[in-house]
Amino acid sequence: MLKVQCPTCDTQVEWKEANKFKPFCSHRCKLIDLGEWASESNVIAGPSANELDPRMDEFDIEASFPPADDFFR
Numbered sequence: 001m002l003k004v005q006c007p008t009c010d011t012q013v014e015w016k017e018a019n020k021f022k023p024f025c026s027h028r029c030k031l032i033d034l035g036e037w038a039s040e041s042n043v044i045a046g047p048s049a050n051e052l053d054p055r056m057d058e059f060d061i062e063a064s065f066p067p068a069d070d071f072f073r
């Protein structure tokens with residue numbers, strides 16, 4: 001199985017069609033690399049990307065932010 005390193009957290013990632021985030025290990029790492037995660041953190045004053053647990057999955061990240069409708073109400 002071909003593997004690559006996630007550019008964000010250096011986790012070994014299997015290079016396969018099922019991994020829609022490749023070469024990243026997760027949606028989170030893809031967002032970090034694109035800078036989208038940083039801009040969201042600035043708005044909500046959350047922890048910096050470096051302080052987040054790389055094992056945190058996408059569901060946990062989304063659950064930790066309020067829905068946009070509630071946040072800006």
Ligand SMILES: [Zn+2]
Pocket residue numbers: 006007008009010011024025026029054
């Ligand atoms: Zn990663």
